[in-house]
Amino acid sequence: ALFKKTSKTIGLIVPDITNPFFPELVRAVEDVMNIYDYTVILCNSDEKTEKEKKYIEVLKQKYVDGIILTTNQLELEEVSEWNVPMVVLDRPLSHNYPSVIADNYGGARLATKHLYDIGCRKIAHIQGPSHVVNAMERFHGYRDEMMELGLWDERLVILGNYQLKKAKEAVIEALNKYDIDGIFAGNDAMAVGALKAVQQMGFRVPEDIAIIGYDGIPLTEMTTPELSTISQPIYDMGAIAARILIKQIEGKPLEKLHYVLPVELVVRQSTRRGE
Ligand code: RIB
Structure with a gap:
């Protein structure tokens, strides 16, 4: 009989463990995997293709039983060569692997419309990295909502990289050039950076400039003022992905x-x- 080597381990590749979104996601994967007696090997890729490739080699050498991937950097061919059960989590790949994501496009429209509803008309968007699919889906949601409201102005798109520091610098630059009364940040870390920039430049939040983020990480409740956000079901995303991976490993059908x-x-x- 054929012997299939198993290790009771799975690999989880995330792009940036310092981003508070990911610890909660990792926690959920680990909790579910523990129930089934699997150990999770965590790999932090820093959004670098080379690092991802290296980790994949290592995971293969360790005979992991499956992989959960929250990254967009890899070429599709490389991914399909792995030949292990895999689930794509949070950042969709244009591949037919099982996937668990949240409604990025709808969430971005919701955020933009909310700023409009409270009176903002010059709404800027801090975009995440352009190679990351969910960042682009959020951008498209913002753009379509702004177009429908008759407010679209491409100069109000601020380029960020999902990190706080760059967002802060980019917002300062944008505020020096344009009149802005609302900011929709593509994630919460960038919303915190935007808040810092806006306050440093002497504007009041929300009276002069309103800010909303995206993710729903606990940090948004710790700032002054507390930040509005589009909350993603982070824990559920991780837990569902883990359950799907287990099913695949066990050869069970997916619903x-x-x-x-x-x-x-x-x-x-x-x-x-005005409340
Ligand atoms: O916070 C960073 C972003 O990366 C999150 O919004 C999440 O969706 C992830 O892809």
């Missing part, structure tokens, strides 16, 4: 191949005007 989970608007002080 569904692609999960798109709903997001929720959380309104806090940073977008509460």
Whole structure:
């Protein structure tokens, strides 16, 4: 009989463990994997293709039973060569692997419309890295909503990289050039950077400039003012991905191949005007 080598381990590749979105996701994967007696090997790729490739080699050498991938850097051919059960989590690949993501496009429209509803008309968007599919889906949601509202102005798109520091610098630069009364940041880390920039330049939040982020990480409740956000079901995303991977490893049928989970608007002080 053929002997299939198993190790009771799985690999989880994330792009940036310093981004507070990922610890919660990792926690969920680990919790579920523990129930089934699997150990999780965590790899942090720093969004670098070379690092991802290196980790994949190592994971293969360790005979992992499956991989959960939250990255966009890899070429499709490389991914299909792995020949291990795999689930794509949070950042969709244009590949037919099972996937668990949240409604990035819908969430971005919701955020933009919320800023409009509280009176903002010059709404800027801090975009995540352009190679990351969910960043582009959020950008498209923002753009379509702005077009429908008759407010679209491409100069109000600020390029970020999902990290706080760059967002802060980019917002300072944008505020020096343009009149902006609302900011929709593509993730919460960048919303924190935007808040710092706006306050440093002497504007009031939300009276002069309202800010909303994306993710729903606990940090958004710790800022002054507290930040509004589009909350993603981060824990559920990780837990569902882990369950799907287990099913694949055990050769069981999947009820569904692609999960798109709903997001929720959380309104806090940073977008509460005139109450
Ligand atoms: O916070 C960074 C982003 O990366 C999150 O919004 C999440 O969706 C991930 O892809």
